[in-house]
Amino acid sequence: MIKIKEALCDFCGTCVSVCPVDCIELQEALIKIDQNSCTDCMLCVYVCPIETLEYSHG
Amino acid sequence: MDDQYDVIIIGAGPAGSVTAWHASLGGAKVLLLEKDRDIGYPVRCAEGVGAAGLQSIVDPDSRWIANKIKGVDLISPHLKTIHILNEDFGFVLNRKIFDNFLAEKAAKAGAEVLTKAYAESLCFGENGRVNGVVFSHFGRRLSLRAKIVVGADGVESRVGRWAGIRTQLKMKDIETCVQYTMSNIDVKPDVCEFHFSRERSPGGYIWIFPKGDGIANVGIGISGEYARYKSPLRYLEKFVQEHFPKGSVLTTAVGGVPVSVTNRQIVKDGFMLVGDAAHQANPISGGGIVPAMVAGKLAGKVAAEAVQAGDVSQSFLEKYEKQWYRAEGRTQKIMYRLKEAVYKLTDDDLNKTADAVLSLPEEKRTMVSVFKKALFNRPTLILEALKVFKTSITEVFDPLS
Numbered sequence: 001m002i003k004i005k006e007a008l009c010d011f012c013g014t015c016v017s018v019c020p021v022d023c024i025e026l027q028e029a030l031i032k033i034d035q036n037s038c039t040d041c042m043l044c045v046y047v048c049p050i051e052t053l054e055y056s057h058g
Numbered sequence: 059m060d061d062q063y064d065v066i067i068i069g070a071g072p073a074g075s076v077t078a079w080h081a082s083l084g085g086a087k088v089l090l091l092e093k094d095r096d097i098g099y100p101v102r103c104a105e106g107v108g109a110a111g112l113q114s115i116v117d118p119d120s121r122w123i124a125n126k127i128k129g130v131d132l133i134s135p136h137l138k139t140i141h142i143l144n145e146d147f148g149f150v151l152n153r154k155i156f157d158n159f160l161a162e163k164a165a166k167a168g169a170e171v172l173t174k175a176y177a178e179s180l181c182f183g184e185n186g187r188v189n190g191v192v193f194s195h196f197g198r199r200l201s202l203r204a205k206i207v208v209g210a211d212g213v214e215s216r217v218g219r220w221a222g223i224r225t226q227l228k229m230k231d232i233e234t235c236v237q238y239t240m241s242n243i244d245v246k247p248d249v250c251e252f253h254f255s256r257e258r259s260p261g262g263y264i265w266i267f268p269k270g271d272g273i274a275n276v277g278i279g280i281s282g283e284y285a286r287y288k289s290p291l292r293y294l295e296k297f298v299q300e301h302f303p304k305g306s307v308l309t310t311a312v313g314g315v316p317v318s319v320t321n322r323q324i325v326k327d328g329f330m331l332v333g334d335a336a337h338q339a340n341p342i343s344g345g346g347i348v349p350a351m352v353a354g355k356l357a358g359k360v361a362a363e364a365v366q367a368g369d370v371s372q373s374f375l376e377k378y379e380k381q382w383y384r385a386e387g388r389t390q391k392i393m394y395r396l397k398e399a400v401y402k403l404t405d406d407d408l409n410k411t412a413d414a415v416l417s418l419p420e421e422k423r424t425m426v427s428v429f430k431k432a433l434f435n436r437p438t439l440i441l442e443a444l445k446v447f448k449t450s451i452t453e454v455f456d457p458l459s
């Protein structure tokens with residue numbers, strides 16, 4: 001699953017723009033990934049400008 | 059607030075505010091929703107605009123112009139500089155104030171504007187037609203009806219997806235960016251610098267846009283395609299360490315820019331997309347402020363006409379789509395092809411291009427000459443480049459003097 005290092009996130013939306021299944025919700029200062037629809041495709045992890053996201057087993 | 063509007067616009071960036079402004083001028087009853095607490099903040103932008111593009115929408119105003127730009131420096135991997143002079147290149151804005159100003163224009167024209175209003179979903183009527191917005195505002199959830207809903211929600215572009223339009227960007231069609239606003243650095247006061255290098259900014263460039271008083275936006279955008287190997291943050295840290303080891307970082311901005319062609323679909327029955335949400339930015343420079351405003355003006359006018367005519371069908375709203383293609387969409391397609399060619403060049407190619415341009419007499423060094431040298435083995439692309447540099451106003455900077 002994709003883990004969010006929440007203290008790092010800048011809420012910029014770059015990850016949202018590429019997510020193929022649109023499972024990232026982004027409010028002014030809140031980010032959530034719907035782990036049920038997430039396919040672990042990693043695109044959000046790669047595109048985040050400041051390395052906020054990472055893949056973690058389990 | 060009412061529960062019925064002619065047009066509800068989601069997102070108060072330049073696209074949303076200009077749409078709201080022109081729809082209101084056309085007589086529509088408009089609501090503009092913004093999820094953040096401040097319009098214009100946080101700034102995720104290098105704030106450069108071309109003079110002609112800006113002036114096609116608003117008169118420059120000293121309240122939000124930080125600096126006037128009189129030329130650009132294009133810098134090669136081997137650090138040779140091609141200076142292109144133009145007294146009227148453009149401006150570096152103060153976007154926090156600029157975005158606020160545009161929202162105020164909308165409000166003065168009659169639109170209602172609401173911040174801290176996060177759109178969560180759309181409402182649908184008969185035949186699955188969009189007919190309203192559900193949003194939350196300080197713990198309350200409201201559902202309002204609209205004849206037309208406009209997605210102006212920026213690069214995220216979720217609103218379009220809720221309406222059933224695919225808006226996801228390919229990794230090669232997004233620039234992932236980090237920027238420092240720095241002080242205590244030695245930069246030319248009225249020249250914007252663009253550093254090109256496949257090694258130091260793959261699929262993008264590093265920019266230095268001066269804001270006056272020794273302050274400048276120093277940032278990088280790289281193609282999403284390369285970001286998996288190293289993030290733009292790390293490239294920027296290295297650049298700053300090498301060029302401005304004593305500089306201070308006053309602001310850090312993070313964001314993404316669509317560098318694509320316009321989304322395949324931008325209108326539906328009762329629905330429109332504008333700005334970054336519609337992928338209207340210039341794909342070669344990533345400049346999206348002027349395109350967002352150009353599209354907003356067209357969309358706002360067409361929305362008001364549709365309401366007046368009592369016909370908000372897709373076929374009526376396609377008028378906006380057609381006008382956009384005539385104004386900028388066609389040019390954008392050429393820009394996209396130029397992007398694909400230029401960002402493939404190796405550092406060696408870029409160095410040779412710089413040397414070839416520098417062998418020209420100074421007065422012949424224009425943006426077009428740069429493209430001519432860079433694309434010497436792609437003559438048809440050069441012809442296209444010539445065409446677009448004469449007609450486009452949505453350049454970050456209008457390069458032909």
Ligand SMILES: Cc1cc2nc3c(=O)[nH]c(=O)nc-3n(C[C@H](O)[C@H](O)[C@H](O)COP(=O)(O)OP(=O)(O)OC[C@H]3O[C@@H](n4cnc5c(N)ncnc54)[C@H](O)[C@@H]3O)c2cc1C
Nearest residue numbers: 069071072073093103104105106177212313333334346347
């Ligand atoms: C680092 C960086 C540097 C850039 N530099 C330049 C430059 O120098 N020159 C230039 O021309 N362009 C530049 N751009 C691009 C430019 O910033 C954008 O193209 C421009 O802001 C697009 O305007 P917009 O109105 O479409 O979107 P935005 O300005 O992104 O506005 C969208 C708004 O929608 C709001 N929103 C999103 N979702 C919701 C929701 N669910 N409910 C309510 N509100 C919502 C957002 O909070 C935001 O305020 C840069 C971009 C970046 C990231």
Ligand code: SF4
Nearest residue numbers: 009010012013015048
């Ligand atoms: S791209 Fe990174 S910083 Fe931006 S919203 Fe996504 S996780 Fe946060």
Ligand code: SF4
Nearest residue numbers: 019038039041042044
């Ligand atoms: S891993 Fe893929 S599917 Fe999951 S949130 Fe990231 S982009 Fe979306």
